[in-house]
Amino acid sequence: MHIQWPLFFWIFRSLSLLTLISSSLATAYVLLHDNPLEFFLDVNAVVFVISHSFLISLLLGRVRSESFAFLYSQGFSRDLLWRHVWLATLTSVLATWVPCAVLILTPLRSQFQDWMQNPWFPLMAPAESRFLTRSLLFYGMLLPIFHYEWIRSSMPFRGRVSGHLLVIDYFVCGLFLTERLWYFGTDLARTSMFLGFITISAILGLFGYWLHKRLEVGA
Amino acid sequence: MTESNIVMETIDLTRDFGGKVVLEDVSLTVGPGEILALLGPNGVGKSTLLKLISGMLMPSRGEARLWGESSWPPSAEMYRVACVLDGMSPPYGTRVSEIMSLKSCVSHRFDWKLATSLCEQHQISTASRWQTLSKGQKRWTLLVAALASGADLLVLDEPADGLDVATRRELYGLLREQSNDRGVTSIVASHIIADVERVADDVVILANGRVRLHSPLEQLRDEVFEVELPIETDHSVITPMAEVIFSRRANDALIAVIRFRSLHLAEQEFPGEISRHRVSLEDLYLAYRQPQQPPAQAEQQGLANERSH
Amino acid sequence: MHISLNHHSGDPLYRQVVEAIRLRIAKGEVEAGEQLPSIRDLAAQLQINSRTVVKAYEELDRAGLVVMQQGRGVFVASNRAALPANERRKRLHELAVKLLVEATQVGSNLDEVIEIIHDTANELETKK
Numbered sequence: 199m200h201i202q203w204p205l206f207f208w209i210f211r212s213l214s215l216l217t218l219i220s221s222s223l224a225t226a227y228v229l230l231h232d233n234p235l236e237f238f239l240d241v242n243a244v245v246f247v248i249s250h251s252f253l254i255s256l257l258l259g260r261v262r263s264e265s266f267a268f269l270y271s272q273g274f275s276r277d278l279l280w281r282h283v284w285l286a287t288l289t290s291v292l293a294t295w296v297p298c299a300v301l302i303l304t305p306l307r308s309q310f311q312d313w314m315q316n317p318w319f320p321l322m323a324p325a326e327s328r329f330l331t332r333s334l335l336f337y338g339m340l341l342p343i344f345h346y347e348w349i350r351s352s353m354p355f356r357g358r359v360s361g362h363l364l365v366i367d368y369f370v371c372g373l374f375l376t377e378r379l380w381y382f383g384t385d386l387a388r389t390s391m392f393l394g395f396i397t398i399s400a401i402l403g404l405f406g407y408w409l410h411k412r413l414e415v416g417a
Numbered sequence: 418m419t420e421s422n423i424v425m426e427t428i429d430l431t432r433d434f435g436g437k438v439v440l441e442d443v444s445l446t447v448g449p450g451e452i453l454a455l456l457g458p459n460g461v462g463k464s465t466l467l468k469l470i471s472g473m474l475m476p477s478r479g480e481a482r483l484w485g486e487s488s489w490p491p492s493a494e495m496y497r498v499a500c501v502l503d504g505m506s507p508p509y510g511t512r513v514s515e516i517m518s519l520k521s522c523v524s525h526r527f528d529w530k531l532a533t534s535l536c537e538q539h540q541i542s543t544a545s546r547w548q549t550l551s552k553g554q555k556r557w558t559l560l561v562a563a564l565a566s567g568a569d570l571l572v573l574d575e576p577a578d579g580l581d582v583a584t585r586r587e588l589y590g591l592l593r594e595q596s597n598d599r600g601v602t603s604i605v606a607s608h609i610i611a612d613v614e615r616v617a618d619d620v621v622i623l624a625n626g627r628v629r630l631h632s633p634l635e636q637l638r639d640e641v642f643e644v645e646l647p648i649e650t651d652h653s654v655i656t657p658m659a660e661v662i663f664s665r666r667a668n669d670a671l672i673a674v675i676r677f678r679s680l681h682l683a684e685q686e687f688p689g690e691i692s693r694h695r696v697s698l699e700d701l702y703l704a705y706r707q708p709q710q711p712p713a714q715a716e717q718q719g720l721a722n723e724r725s726h
Numbered sequence: 727m728h729i730s731l732n733h734h735s736g737d738p739l740y741r742q743v744v745e746a747i748r749l750r751i752a753k754g755e756v757e758a759g760e761q762l763p764s765i766r767d768l769a770a771q772l773q774i775n776s777r778t779v780v781k782a783y784e785e786l787d788r789a790g791l792v793v794m795q796q797g798r799g800v801f802v803a804s805n806r807a808a809l810p811a812n813e814r815r816k817r818l819h820e821l822a823v824k825l826l827v828e829a830t831q832v833g834s835n836l837d838e839v840i841e842i843i844h845d846t847a848n849e850l851e852t853k854k
Contacts, residue, residue, distance in 0.1 A: 204518035212508070265508035271473060271500045273523040273568070275493040411490045415473045416504050417434070452775075593773045597766065615733045618775050635778065638738035695736030 201285065202278065208269065210286040212257045217290040220250050221297060228298040229307055232314075234322040237332035247333055250294065251340040254287050259348025267416035276411045283345070291337050295330065302326050339395055342403030349409045352417075422448050424570055424602040425470060429479030432465055439465045440626045442479070447604060447619070449569075450596045454617035454634075455606040456702055462626045463606040464503045464574050470604065471500045471572045483570065496523050499568035501559045501576055507547050514543040516562050526567025535561040539584070552579040564591055571595075571603040577612055585609070589616040614698045622705050629705050634698070640677045641701055645670045645691040658682045663704035674704040727756070727763055731772060739774055743782035744789075751791055751802055753850055758804040762792060765800075 224246065228235070237243055260266050270279065301307040308323035423446050430443040440462040447453045455463050468474040470481045472491030481488045483498065499520075507516055513536060521527035536543060541554050550558065556579045563571055571592070577585045593616055595601035607613050613620070620637065622630040641662075646655075650671045655661055659682065664673035674696060677683035696704070729746040731739055750756045762768075765783065769776035783800050786792040793801050829839050 202522040204515065204522050208515065208519055211510075264504055264506045267473070267502070268505040268507050269519075271471065271502055271505050272519060273496045273498055273500075273566075275495065276491055277493070412475065414475055416468055416502060417474055450775075590773045593775070594770065597769050597776045611734060615773075618777075635738050635740060635781075638736055641736070697734045697736045699734070700736075 202274075202282065205274065205278070205282050206285055209258065209282050210289055212260075213254060213286055213290045216250075216253050216257060217293045220246075220290070220294045224294050225297045225301065228301050229310060232311065232316055232318075234318050235302070235326045235329040237329050237336070243329070243333060244336070247336050248340060250291075251337055251344055254290055255341065255344030255348055258283055258286065259345065259351075261348060261352040261413065261415065270413070270415040276413070280407060280410050287341060287345070291334070291341075295334065299330050302330060339399045342399045342406060346402040346406035346409070349406050349413055352414055353409060353412065423482075424449050424451075424484060425604065426482045426485075427466075427470070427479065428482070430466070430469060430476055430481055431478040432462075432469060432474065433477050438626055440469070443623075443626075443628055444479075445621060445628065445631055447602055449602055450600040451618045452592055452596055452603045452605065452616055453619045453621060454613040455604065455621050455623065456608070456610065456613065457606075457623035458706070459608070461623045463623060466623070467500070467502060467572050467574050467604065467606055471495070471498055471502065473500075473502070497569045498572060499563035499566040499570070500572040501556075501563050501574065502572070503574045506555070506559075509548055511547045512543070513541055513545050513547075513550075513558055516547075516558060517543065517565070520562045520566050524567050528565045528567060532561050532565035535564070553581065553584065556580055557584060560588060564595065569601060571601060571605075573603065573605045575607055576605060577607060577609050585612050586615075592616055610699045610702055620698065622702060624706065636680075637676070637698070637701065638695065639680050640683055641674065641696055642677070642683070642693045643672065643674050643696050643700070644687065644693040645672050646687055647671065647689040647691070650687070650689065654687060658685065658687075662701070663707045674701065727768070727771075729772060731774070740778050740781040740785065743768075743772070743779065744785045747782070747786060748789075748791060756802050758802050760802050762800040762802065 227242065227246075235243070302323075305320070305323045307326075308320045311319040425445070425447040427443050427445050430440060431438065432440045443466060445453075455466065457463050465474065469476055470483070470488060472481075472483075472488040472495055475489050483492075483494060486492050486494055488495075517527070517529070517532050521529065533543060536558065539554065539557050541550065541558060547555065556576070560573070560576055563573070576588060580588065589612060592601075592603050592605070596603065605613065605617070614634070617634050620630065620632060620634050621628060640659075648666060648669050648671055652661055652664070655673065655675055659675040659677045662674045662676060664671060666672070670691060727747075727750065729743060731742050733739070735742075747756075747762070756762065762783075763771065765776050765779045769779045772779075783792060783794055787794050787800075791803055793803050795801065825839065826836075829835070
């Protein structure tokens with residue numbers, strides 16, 4: 199993929215403050231949290247990922263703003279813009295989580311907690327890598343939905359394409375959050391829910407891509 | 418016409434916003450190197466037309482084509498178009514150099530030398546941030562980015578807004594230069610008719626979302642006159658030779674702004690013609706903006722006026 | 727060659743160019759055989775469409791005032807093709823009417839008009 203750096207920096211600039219904050223928060227949390235990190239049992243982590251994804255979408259998708267219209271009037275192809283929007287998204291997520299991954303995997307976090315005389319460490323350290331994969335998976339599920347949402351909100355025919363898919367998605371998302379189902383539900387329930395969620399995210403991701411080509415700007 | 422001599426074409430282009438029709442059945446063509454001036458009062462649909470042409474908005478009906486390809490959904494050809502449109506500006510804190518860099522990655526033809534010199538001539542440092550520029554400097558910066566982009570089509574909405582007279586002249590001089598040297602086509606919406614008159618090849622007057630006039634400006638200059646005729650002259654004397662754009666009765670004469678149907682006809686005189694002279698684009702524009710009346714009605718009104726005297 | 731155009735007069739630009747060049751030729755400011763600016767240069771200088779310049783040169787060419795040579799340029803014609811007598815008279819008559827109407831309006835008389843014509847002719851002659 200050919201990256202146009204000026205375009206990338208232009209888009210990422212709107213995420214820079216958010217990324218700085220999210221990165222510091224996540225790093226501090228991962229370093230200082232004194233219970234073993236277990237993603238879906240940890241309301242703070244789940245809320246953090248939802249907020250972070252939501253804010254990324256909100257900041258990138260201010261379709262009514264003059265600066266958005268400016269960028270989209272510069273003659274870039276919609277495909278190129280779409281790729282760079284995702285590249286900026288990915289950068290914000292990675293800038294937040296790579297430091298966390300370093301803390302968890304090196305294992306600086308474990309040593310720090312051990313030094314603080316936390317009885318869980320270093321015993322639980324190896325189990326924590328799942329925290330990273332699950333949080334990234336969760337981003338992967340949420341971001342296509344949120345990105346789809348801002349694109350759909352500015353479609354000329356937005357009245358006609360209803361947000362039903364989104365409602366379903368948010369509902370499943372709610373279910374997802376119910377930790378009981380995740381940890382104490384049957385395998386079948388868990389697997390089907392998981393697959394359903396992945397499918398919807400993928401469909402909305404593709405639909406978002408398709409709609410993005412038809413995004414009305416500066417109406 | 419073959420594709421190669423049409424840069425932009427609209428076919429029955431129509432757009433409504435929530436049921437309110439802003440543009441209706443607009444059909445225009447623009448050839449390479451032409452400078453098309455779009456005239457009309459505010460809110461007449463000029464901005465919407467430009468946004469439809471540049472692939473920012475979806476037509477409700479009909480289509481706009483650029484080099485033969487529909488501009489909705491916007492095609493990859495859009496890199497050949499540079500726009501300065503209404504309601505668009507870079508974010509707070511952007512540096513002038515970043516605006517130029519952004520433009521330079523749209524097209525490898527971006528002319529840094531031209532961009533830098535045009536900015537410097539207007540005391541704009543490329544390190545300046547957007548919010549520190551004056552209104553005129555902001556406008557100029559965006560125009561420079563478009564002019565230096567090497568685009569084949571420039572779409573400019575009220576480009577002279579906030580510019581002083583000298584800068585406006587410079588702008589239109591640059592448009593002309595790019596048209597003559599590289600065959601760059603420009604579509605310019607403006608309400609400053611005196612500016613447009615200097616530079617336009619073709620003129621379009623929009624009224625109520627429709628095209629009232631679309632003609633080469635030199636042809637208008639050749640064919641449009643204000644004639645003074647005896648008061649009793651009927652429109653039917655004029656209409657075989659010319660289109661009556663606007664007429665009024667003043668004292669003891671009929672004064673009409675007319676457009677001859679051909680240059681050849683313009684050499685002939687009407688019976689009893691008192692005088693004729695050419696009209697400026699501004700006068701022509703005003704004539705087109707007068708409410709249109711069928712001849713019969715105009716006649717009656719004329720009589721009524723006479724009685725009231 | 728400096729030509730000033732009036733964009734707001736309503737006169738077609740190509741006619742303004744034609745008139746300006748005709749005047750130059752009449753005054754002898756450009757001589758027979760002399761090369762006129764190229765289409766490109768004149769268009770750039772006047773900031774007008776090059777097609778307008780082409781149209782003006784074509785008009786001058788038709789009137790026999792200049793010769794357009796493919797690939798070489800535009801030159802002032804050496805032997806101006808004279809108009810047929812009746813056509814010539816007609817054209818001058820029109821101008822004479824205008825002049826005399828104007829003269830009457832400003833309160834001048836025929837003698838003064840003739841005197842001015844002589845003086846003007848002398849002026850043009852000395853410039854040559």
